Amino acid sequence: MRYYIERRRGVAAYQQIVEQTKRAVRAGALKPGDRLPTAREVAETCAVNPNTTLKAYRELDRDGVVELRQGVGTFIAAAAADRSHAPAAESPLYAELAEWTGRALAAGLLEEDVRDLVELALQERQQTAAGTARSSTDKRNGGRG
Amino acid sequence: MSTMAQTHRADGGSPGLPGRRTRARGFGPSGMAWLVWRQHRTAFLLLLATAAVATAGLAWLAQDASSAVAAAESAHPSPGATATLDTAYQRLELLGLALAGLPVLIGMFIGAPLFAGDLETGTAKFVGVQSYGRWNWVATKLGMAAVFAGAAALSTGIAMKALWTPLANHMAVNADFTSTGGFDTTGPVAVALAVLGLLIGAAAGLLTRRTLPAMVVTLVALLAVKTVWSEMRMMFATTVTKTTGGGRFGDGDSPKVPDNALEVDTSYVTGDGSLRGWGTCSNANDASACLRREGVVGWSKEYLPYSHMDAMQWAATGALAGLILLTAGVLVYAVRRALR
Amino acid sequence: MSGSTGEAAERTALEVRGLGRQYGRRWVLRDATFRLPAGRVCGLVGPNGAGKTTMLEIVAGLREASAGEARVFGEPAGGAQARQRVAFLPQEKPLFARFTVAETLRLGHELNPRWDQELAEGFVRAGSVPLDAKVGRLSGGQRTRVALAVALGKRPDLVLLDEPLADLDPLVRRQTVAALLGEVAERGITVLLSSHLVAELDTLCDYLLLVAEGGLQLAGDVDEIISVHRTLTAPTDRIPTGPDGLPAGLEHHTVVEIHGDQRYTTALVRPGGPVGGVWEDSAPTLEEVVLAYLAQNGSAPLISPNSYVPGVGSEVVK
Structure with a gap:
């Protein structure tokens, strides 16, 4: 499990930590009882503001993903196990995605483009779900693809 | 840009060590004095070494001068003895002038860079943001530099005095102990001038904020001070006046002054006590008649005994202390201006 | 005088009221008013000549204010109390070039009663800076690390950094930021840093102060600031x-x-x-927000309640 903090458009660093932690739990890479890096460790390895990390951990705590134990550390909560699907990597969905990714790269897309497309698909999904019903296209992708 | 952090397993983890104060003390200065010594030790040691060499050299020459005087004063002095004494005296004048340059050297090479260096490189800011205030820094720097400058002036001054005394006692009229070479290089005056030189240099450094210009300004300022000072020196002398009366004003009737005294003025005195210049009636055909017509009754001779030198030096030191205080005031202003 | 007392004063790392400084007849800083909550890493941005350096120097006790006042944890800036709790790293990172690194740390030890030698030495060693090297021979990154070590070894509660990253290459910049943030995490230090590198501020800072000609234009949590635009x-x-x-x-x-x-x-x-x-x-990204506020004419300031100083200056726009 590693955090990749990217300076991406519109995604705050703390959200990235939250997302990546949840993803790791879902994928089974983090198991109940595992300790997350301290804010200091994240700061020293990722140059991320410790308040940002703590904010992310507080949000994860609220969501029941982790447990903040005062003076000890931040641990993956036992309840979080329920959220983890069967190892995601074994699911047929992953196989499909892997196959699609291969095609995309073969078609000349950059890794960045692939990530953007996945992100875009997720965003549209969210917006449809939220009912704002306004198709929004990231203008950066307007000329590409 | 992407970065990563490794998570720890449930059993892992290394809590950070709490900070601990460690005080590894060795010998030597501490606190601000440590910094001042570390920063200026080369200059301070060079000054002390120079002073030590000068002191030793002057002490050796003093021995030499004493024996030359003794040889010249013996019942039957050899012709060589007088020549040796002459050499010793000429050397004395040169050494005096050289030693009178000490305050200038101190001002230029210790005073001027004292703060200008820190202002130039920015280290004044670095020191200024540590826990102690800037006045602590300024006072420690000036205090330590003044101690070293004073010590150098004191030790060379003592040696110079030892060299001067036997010669002054022997050849009073020639050895002007109120001159730059004799008066400014010995006793409390030497110490006061060294401290003054230091302060003027430091103030110049604070005002110019650059070492080289500060050195030039210091040189010019100190040369000006020395020129004015040379004019002022006799103000601190308390002279003695001897008069003769009863119409004895012939050339041979001029009153005798002690061997080691310095003649300040010679004039005629009239019956009512007023003085007439030495040149009075020098153009008259009959000088004696002319002088009698003028009412001259005798000689008046003003002189400064060698024994008055100490009192004169202390009086001069008092005046220099005033000048030092004045410079310190300028310095305080300069510190506020440079650091605020 | 500050109206806040006791606990409230403790929670505010820095309070600046109507602060101004003039050189001759020219004002380089005028009427700066804000509050910085403790424990934040705050970016201070603004155009050149907005008086950022002057303000940091006043807070650090290097200069006197011509108008107004600055208080550090309730104590007047420049006073004996505040002086011990504040560390300042000037942009030019002045150090004694002829001192060794060890001697530079010794200076920190001699001039600061709260000095933490272990911390300072550890910080220097972590950057693989040899202790016996002369400071004058260090690289820019190493110099910055030594200067930061002296600042942090003082065990300050508020660290002021003036353009700390400006002259560093990207890798060293990242290492420096990482090391600094590590100490922030460990000790809960409040940091106020000025920077031109707006793009780098969003992972570094969680708080932002933007000063421009017309005074404070933007103040508050970075996440909050982004979310309302x-x-x-x-x-x-x-x-x-x-x-x-x-x-x-x-x-x-x-x-x-x-x-x-x-x-x-x-x-x-x-x-x-x-x-x-x-x-x-x-x-928007933080950079876009900052650039927009720098470009605008000062008509729409946004001051978050936790940086608002009651009774002074403009109204809270929230």
Whole structure:
């Protein structure tokens, strides 16, 4: 499990930590009882503001993903196990995605483009779900693809 | 840009060590004095070494001068003895002038860079943001530099005095102990001038904020001070006046002054006590008649005994202390201006 | 005098009221008023000449204010108490070039009663800076690390950094930031740093102060600041003109800044209603927000309540 903090458009660093932690739990890479890096460790390895990390951990705590134990550390909560699907990597969905990714790269897309497309698909999904019903296209992708 | 952090397993983890104060003390200065010594030790040691060499050299020459005087004063002095004494005296004048340059050297090479260096490189800011205030820094720097400058002036001054005394006692009229070479290089005056030189240099450094210009300004300022000072020196002398009366004003009737005294003025005195210049009636055909017509009754001779030198030096030191205080005031202003 | 007392004063790392400084007849800093909550890493941005350095120097006790006052944890800046709790790293990172690294740390030890030798030495060693090297021979990154070690070894509660990253290459910059943030995490230090590198501020800072000609323009949590702004973009020829002559569709919003060419027009707004019409809506980066506020004329300041100083200056716009 590693955090990749990217300076991406519109995604705050703390959200990235939250997302990546949840993803790791879902994928089974983090198991109940595992300790997350301290804010200091994240700061020293990722140059991320410790308040940002703590904010992310507080949000994860609220969501029941982790447990903040005062003076000890931040641990993956036992309840979080329920959220983890069967190892995601074994699911047929992953196989499909892997196959699609291969095609995309073969078609000349950059890794960045692939990530953007996945992100875009997720965003549209969210917006449809939220009912704002306004198709929004990231203008950066307007000329590409 | 992407970065990563490794998570720890449930059993892992290394809590950070709490900070601990460690005080590894060795010998030597501490606190601000440590910094001042570390920063200026080369200059301070060079000054002390120079002073030590000068002191030793002057002490050796003093021995030499004493024996030359003794040889010249013996019942039957050899012709060589007088020549040796002459050499010793000429050397004395040169050494005096050289030693009178000490305050200038101190001002230029210790005073001027004292703060200008820190202002130039920015280290004044670095020191200024540590826990102690800037006045602590300024006072420690000036205090330590003044101690070293004073010590150098004191030790060379003592040696110079030892060299001067036997010669002054022997050849009073020639050895002007109120001159730059004799008066400014010995006793409390030497110490006061060294401290003054230091302060003027430091103030110049604070005002110019650059070492080289500060050195030039210091040189010019100190040369000006020395020129004015040379004019002022006799103000601190308390002279003695001897008069003769009863119409004895012939050339041979001029009153005798002690061997080691310095003649300040010679004039005629009239019956009512007023003085007439030495040149009075020098153009008259009959000088004696002319002088009698003028009412001259005798000689008046003003002189400064060698024994008055100490009192004169202390009086001069008092005046220099005033000048030092004045410079310190300028310095305080300069510190506020440079650091605020 | 500060109206806050006791605990409240403790929670505020820095309070600046009407602070100004003039050199001769020229004001380089004028009427700066804000509050910085403790425990934040705060970016201080503004155009050149806005008086950022002067303000940091006043807070550090290096200069006197010509007007107003600055208080560090309730104590007047420059006083004996504040002096011990504040560390300042000037932009030029002055150190004694002839001292060794060890001697530089010794200086910190001799001049600071709260000195933590272990911390300072550890910080220097972690950057593989040899202790016996002469400071004058260190690289820019190593120098910065040594200067930071002295600042942190003082065990300050507030660290002021003036353009700490400006002259460092990207890798060293990252290492320096990482090391600094590590100490922030460990000790809960409050950091106030000025920077031109706006793009780097969003992972470094969680708080932002933006000063410009007209005073404080933007103050508050970085996340909050970003979340209340939207970037709106539309093709220029498709924007109808509204009744007031301005582009239509922006009436409900506070427009911070708008610019465009013949093809696209982009506006940074604080939305006051639904976004619609021809405008496409996206979340701005911190950099975009900062640049918009730097470009605007000071008409729409945004001061978060936790940086607002009661009874002084402009109203809270939230």
